[in-house]
Amino acid sequence: MSKRLSWYRLLFNTSVLGIAMVNCIPAQAAPETSNLDVTAEQLDIAPSEEVIPTTLPSVDEALELAQAVETPTLASPPTSIADIAGNQNDPYFPSDPSLHASDASLGQVTSVSQLSDVQPDDWAFQAIQSLVERYGCVAGYPNGTFRPSRAMSRREAAALVNACLDNLSNRFATKEDLDALKALQDEFAAELATLRGRVDGLEARVATVESQQFSTTTKLNGEAIFAFSGVAGDNATTGADISGRVSLNQRTRLNFITSFTGKDRLYTRLQTSNRPVNFSDGAIPGIIDNTGTLQTRVAFDTGNTNNSVILDRLDYKFPIGDKLNVTVFANAAFHHYYATTVNPYFEGFGGGKGALSFFGERNPIYRIGTVAIPNVAGVGTSYMFNKENDFRLDLGYLAGRANQATTTALANGENEGGLFGGTYSALAQLSIKPTEGSQVGLTYVRNEAPDGLMRFGTGTVFSNNPFGGANNITGDSFGFEGTLKLADWVAVGGWFGYTIAREDNTTNKADIINAAINFAFPDLGMEGATGGLIVGVPPTVINNDVAARENPDQTFHLEALYSFPVNDFITITPGVIYLINPEGNSANSDILVGVIRTTFKF
Numbered sequence: 001m002s003k004r005l006s007w008y009r010l011l012f013n014t015s016v017l018g019i020a021m022v023n024c025i026p027a028q029a030a031p032e033t034s035n036l037d038v039t040a041e042q043l044d045i046a047p048s049e050e051v052i053p054t055t056l057p058s059v060d061e062a063l064e065l066a067q068a069v070e071t072p073t074l075a076s077p078p079t080s081i082a083d084i085a086g087n088q089n090d091p092y093f094p095s096d097p098s099l100h101a102s103d104a105s106l107g108q109v110t111s112v113s114q115l116s117d118v119q120p121d122d123w124a125f126q127a128i129q130s131l132v133e134r135y136g137c138v139a140g141y142p143n144g145t146f147r148p149s150r151a152m153s154r155r156e157a158a159a160l161v162n163a164c165l166d167n168l169s170n171r172f173a174t175k176e177d178l179d180a181l182k183a184l185q186d187e188f189a190a191e192l193a194t195l196r197g198r199v200d201g202l203e204a205r206v207a208t209v210e211s212q213q214f215s216t217t218t219k220l221n222g223e224a225i226f227a228f229s230g231v232a233g234d235n236a237t238t239g240a241d242i243s244g245r246v247s248l249n250q251r252t253r254l255n256f257i258t259s260f261t262g263k264d265r266l267y268t269r270l271q272t273s274n275r276p277v278n279f280s281d282g283a284i285p286g287i288i289d290n291t292g293t294l295q296t297r298v299a300f301d302t303g304n305t306n307n308s309v310i311l312d313r314l315d316y317k318f319p320i321g322d323k324l325n326v327t328v329f330a331n332a333a334f335h336h337y338y339a340t341t342v343n344p345y346f347e348g349f350g351g352g353k354g355a356l357s358f359f360g361e362r363n364p365i366y367r368i369g370t371v372a373i374p375n376v377a378g379v380g381t382s383y384m385f386n387k388e389n390d391f392r393l394d395l396g397y398l399a400g401r402a403n404q405a406t407t408t409a410l411a412n413g414e415n416e417g418g419l420f421g422g423t424y425s426a427l428a429q430l431s432i433k434p435t436e437g438s439q440v441g442l443t444y445v446r447n448e449a450p451d452g453l454m455r456f457g458t459g460t461v462f463s464n465n466p467f468g469g470a471n472n473i474t475g476d477s478f479g480f481e482g483t484l485k486l487a488d489w490v491a492v493g494g495w496f497g498y499t500i501a502r503e504d505n506t507t508n509k510a511d512i513i514n515a516a517i518n519f520a521f522p523d524l525g526m527e528g529a530t531g532g533l534i535v536g537v538p539p540t541v542i543n544n545d546v547a548a549r550e551n552p553d554q555t556f557h558l559e560a561l562y563s564f565p566v567n568d569f570i571t572i573t574p575g576v577i578y579l580i581n582p583e584g585n586s587a588n589s590d591i592l593v594g595v596i597r598t599t600f601k602f
Contacts, residue, residue: 109132109138109139109140110132110133110136111132111133112125112128112129112132112133114140114144115128115132115140115144115145115146116144116145117145117146117147117148118146118148122148124148128146128148131164135164135167136167137160137163137164137166137167138160138163139163215258217258217259217260218256218257218258219256219257219258220254220255220256220257221254221255221257221601221602222252222253222254222255222601222602223252223253223255223352223599223600223601223602224250224251224252224253224599224600224602225250225251225252225300225351225352225597225598225599225600226248226249226250226597226598226600227248227249227250227251227275227298227300227595227596227597227598228246228247228248228595228596229246229247229249229279229298229593229594229595229596230244230245230246230247230593230594231243231244231279231290231291231296231591231592231593231594232591232592232594233291233579233582233589233590233591233592234588234589234591235290235291235292236291236292236293236295236582236583236585236588236591237288237292237293237461237583238292239588239589242279242290242291242292242591244279244290247275247279249273249274249275249276250272250273250274250275251271251272251273251275251300251302251351252271252272252273253269253270253271253312253350253352254269254270254271255267255268255269256268256269256270261318263318263319264316264317264318264319265316265317265318266315266316266317267313267314267315267316267317268311268313268314269311269312269313269314269332270309270310270311270312271302271303271305271309271310271312272305272307272308272309272310273302273303273304273305273307274304274305274306274307275300275301275304276304277297277301277302277303277304278290278291278294278296278297278298278301279291279296287372288461291582291591292582292583293460293461293579293582293583293591294358294456294457294458294459294460294461294464295359295458295459295460295538295555295557295579295582295583295591296577296579296582296591296593297357297358297359297457297458298351298356298357298358298577298593298595299348299350299351299354299355299356299357299358299360299361300348300350300351300352300597301351301358302350302351311331312331312332313331313332313333313337314329314330314331314332315327315328315329315330315331315333315337316328316330317338323383323384323385324381324382324383324384325338325381325382325384326379326380326381327379327380327381327382328379329376329377329378329379329380329398330377331375331376331377332376333370333376333377333378333380333398334366334367334370334376334398335366335367335370335380335394335396335398335425335427335445336349336362336366337349337380338380338381338382338394338396339366339380339382339394339396339427339429340390340392340394340429340431340439340441341361341362341363341366341441341481342431342439342440342441342481342482342483342493342495343361343362343363343481343483343493343495343518344439344483344493345483345491345493345518345520345522345530345532346360346361346362346493346518346520346532346534347361347362348361351597352599352601353563353571353573353599355532355534355559355561356559356561356573356575356577356595356597357458357534357557357559357577357593358457358458359458359459359514359516359536359538359557360516360518360534360536360557360559362495363443363479363481363495363497363514363516364456364457364458364459364497364514364538364539365443365445365456365477365478365479365497365499365514366427366443366445366479367455367456367457367458368425368445368447368454368455368456368475368477368499369398369400369423369424369425369445369447369448369449369454369455370398370400370425370455371455371456371457372455372457373400373401373423373455374400374401375400375401375402375403375404376398376399376400376402377398377399377402377403377419378396378397378398378399378402378419378424379396379397380394380395380396380397380398380427381394381395381396382394383395389432389433389434390431390432390433390439391430391431391432391433392430392431392432393428393429393430394427394428394429394430394431395427395428395429396426396427397424397425397426397427398424398425398426398427399418399419399420399422399423399424399425400416400422400423400424401416401417401418401422401423402418402419402422404416404417404418404422405418406418407421407422410450410451412450412451412452412469412470412471412472414450414451414471414472415450416450416451422450423447423448423449423450423451423455424447424448425445425446425447426445426446426447427443427444427445428443428444429441429442429443429444430442431481436485437484437485437491438482438483438484438485439482439483440480440481440482441479441480441481441482442479442480443477443478443479443480443481444476444477444478444479445475445476445477445479446474446475446476446477447474447475447477448472448473448474448475449472449473449474449475450472451469452465452467452468452469452470452471452472452473452503453465453469453473454466454473454475454499454501454512454539456514456539458538458539459512459514459538459539459540460538460539460540460541460551460555460583460584461583462540462541462544462549462550462551462584463512463514463538463539463540463541463551464539465549466501466503466510466512466541466544466546466549467501467503467506467508467510467544467546467549468546468549470503471503471504471505471506472503472504472505473501473502473503473504474501474502474504475499475500475501475502476499476500477497477498477499477500478497478498478499479495479496479497479498480495480496481493481494481495482494482495488522488523489521489522489523489524490519490520490521490522491519491520491522492517492518492519492520493517493518493520494515494516494517494518494536495514495515495516496513496514496515497513497514497515497539498511498512498513499511499512499513499539500512507545508544508545508546509544509545510541510543510544510545510546510549510550511541511542511543511544512539512540512541512542513537513539513540513542514536514537514538514539514540515536515537516534516535516536516537516557517534517535517536518532518533518534518535518536519532519533520532524562525562525564526564526565528564528565529562529563529564529565530562530563530564531561531562531563532559532560532561532562532563532575533559533560534557534558534559534560535556535557535558535559536556536557537554537555537556537557538555538557540554540555540584541584551583551584551585552584552585552586553581553584553585553586554581554584555579555580555581555582555583555584556579556580556581557577557578557579558577558578558579558580559575559576559577559578560575560576561573561574561575561576562574562575569600569601569602570598570599570600570601571598571599571601572596572597572598572599573595573596573597573598573599574595574596574597575594575595575597576592576593576594576595577592577593577594577595578590578591578592578593579591579592579593
């Protein structure tokens with residue numbers, strides 16, 4: 001028995017010796033799975049007069065080497081087959097004949113976990129794991145066993161050693177491979193030196209950036225708008241001449257985009273502006289004192305802070321699974337921050353790009369209940385059914401004055417304030433991109449307003465306040481949006497919105513509509529430029545039980561613009577907005593608005 005174990009040790013040490021010899025020369029060999037990602041030091045092979053053998057030793061030579069290295073433990077050579085093979089009654093040879101499989105029945109395994117009788121607490125576990133998983137030269141039996149206690153025959157030992165040596169020769173480079181790499185190193189020595197210098201320079205720059213970076217989790221980007229604008233015509237309410245002088249205003253935003261996990265996003269925006277909203281006089285209450293209508297409002301009229309810096313948008317977005325994104329809004333929330341508006345060529349997300357007018361950016365029903373009311377907060381969600389065609393469901397709930405823990409009594413006797421029970425706007429929308437370059441959406445918005453205001457942010461005065469503000473009102477709004485790229489140089493889009501407003505404590509009902517069609521001309525005149533035409537009807541009351549607050553006519557909104565890049569950071573957009581029948585009344589004179597918007601991104 002001791003003789004048999006000695007042979008086992010000799011042969012096992014042969015394979016271990018071969019593996020150890022290879023592991024001792026990592027700098028002279030490259031794994032076959034490598035992409036030649038070898039350092040210059042590894043390729044710098046010193047010349048030697050020693051002749052490196054190009055063939056592996058035979059199995060017999062390996063056995064002789066193992067026998068020469070191993071210290072003899074037998075006093076004399078074995079004298080019989082029984083002494084070498086052992087006794088069949090020995091516990092190393094169970095009586096079950098199925099366990100004595102021939103070499104041909106051995107099955108190759110790729111993980112030590114496939115061997116049921118090899119346990120992590122076995123003294124030879126790491127050695128067997130290395131031979132199986134790292135070198136791939138140990139086979140198992142068909143019944144999933146390794147039989148670590150079974151004695152090894154010379155034939156099996158030879159097969160094991162041969163398999164290990166074959167695998168090692170396949171996994172590591174030969175002398176010819178190393179010579180070829182050395183030749184390539186010599187041929188491209190100059191290029192390698194240049195690359196090494198560039199890498200050193202990049203490492204130095206990265207170190208500088210890391211030491212001076214603003215934050216490890218936050219990125220900063222900004223936008224500044226310089227705008228020349230003016231208005232000509234008559235006040236839609238008083239009839240007074242409003243042709244004035246050209247103004248120059250600014251609006252600047254700093255956006256801090258933070259991610260804590262790599263998948264979430266905290267959005268913090270600081271904003272400053274000196275632009276009076278809708279050309280109004282800041283000393284006079286309201287924002288229609290100059291033009292007499294909200295229809296003249298431009299897209300970047302998002303609040304005059306008199307050049308003071310305020311906290312504007314603040315929200316946190318995070319995924320739940322692979323398909324659902326949730327956005328929690330703490331301030332300045334709008335539905336278009338989480339829901340698609342299906343207006344890709346003119347959506348400006350606040351006026352830095354896209355349409356010049358407030359109306360032209362998107363269907364006004366997206367703004368219901370969120371414009372000109374402080375501390376709008378809530379939750380928005382987007383569930384992606386299919387990423388290939390962007391089939392998604394957007395759901396959201398936003399409330400004004402959500403920061404208040406107590407109610408505020410309004411002039412009409414209604415109560416306002418809190419996340420629930422005051423002004424709110426709830427949205428549900430399905431959208432899909434049925435073909436490349438096209439998208440359609442179906443939108444529903446439910447809102448309630450204790451102060452009686454719909455808050456479209458644009459349209460006629462009656463559409464925003466259909467019943468005079470005496471009571472709480474509720475609204476149900478339905479929208480259809482679509483866009484289609486007809487060719488590389490032209491796309492058409494638009495929307496239709498229909499709102500039913502009802503006044504509490506009465507039977508009063510009002511019907512409000514709005515619609516638009518737009519044409520975009522990508523790369524018009526130059527790459528990155530966009531020409532645009534927008535024709536539409538801003539929110540107008542077409543039927544009202546309170547007859548005095550029904551618009552007698554339709555306002556027609558005509559807008560033309562051309563946006564072109566000066567470079568990657570500066571875009572200039574001149575354009576005009578022309579209103580026919582302002583405030584839905586043909587008795588009013590037409591109004592012209594001219595704008596030159598310059599947007600700086602940094």
